Amino acid sequence: DAGVTQSPTHLIKTRGQQVTLRCSPISGHKSVSWYQQVLGQGPQFIFQYYEKEERGRGNFPDRFSARQFPNYSSELNVNALLLGDSALYLCASSFLGSGANVLTFGAGSRLTVL
Amino acid sequence: AQTVTQSQPEMSVQEAETVTLSCTYDTSESDYYLFWYKQPPSRQMILVIRQEAYKQQNATENRFSVNFQKAAKSFSLKISDSQLGDAAMYFCATAGGTSYGKLTFGQGTILTVHP
Numbered sequence: 001d002a003g004v005t006q007s008p009t010h011l012i013k014t015r016g017q018q019v020t021l022r023c024s025p026i027s028g029h030k031s032v033s034w035y036q037q038v039l040g041q042g043p044q045f046i047f048q049y050y051e052k053e054e055r056g057r058g059n060f061p062d063r064f065s066a067r068q069f070p071n072y073s074s075e076l077n078v079n080a081l082l083l084g085d086s087a088l089y090l091c092a093s094s095f096l097g098s099g100a101n102v103l104t105f106g107a108g109s110r111l112t113v114l
Numbered sequence: 115a116q117t118v119t120q121s122q123p124e125m126s127v128q129e130a131e132t133v134t135l136s137c138t139y140d141t142s143e144s145d146y147y148l149f150w151y152k153q154p155p156s157r158q159m160i161l162v163i164r165q166e167a168y169k170q171q172n173a174t175e176n177r178f179s180v181n182f183q184k185a186a187k188s189f190s191l192k193i194s195d196s197q198l199g200d201a202a203m204y205f206c207a208t209a210g211g212t213s214y215g216k217l218t219f220g221q222g223t224i225l226t227v228h229p
Binding site: 032043045055105 | 140158159160215219221
């Protein structure tokens, strides 16, 4: 079975541009969460979607947005990129949306903002 | 609110020996879960072990075990018979029972395994 897949794996953008990151959860998983991991730090929670509805949002500016599609895949959008947005963006999926469920992570999308 | 603190930025161990990684946490949740994740250079976060806070018995997974001290809010990871493949960044994390997929991670501990 395929795990959590993310695309693209690497990308380079310049300040002010916009970026869209994509995530396909494990088949049957209905919950998708997004995390930002700055180099040398632990991941920080950005969003969680369950059954296509936003169920949680971390302390990130409105430049960050996300959505979940009917097939449970998800996109994370970041507008007006800043240098500080350079990070590894991780997507994780689980069958249910509660904290009891184990998250399975993808390999991430490495974003570099110049 | 939840916080997780890993006080050891780096640890090292000889192959076949035992190492313990420390973690303390704070949470306002009455129902919560604790996790150790491993992140090798390949970047993919891999679950090592999971503990339900309502269970007194410490979780074990093969060579990995935890020492869960609920009153002290401590959750350490013991790796026995360390192998070269255990080398990675290890993250301690917590999630509330109704937190909808929100994990709060610590800063991580880099584990080096010497042959």
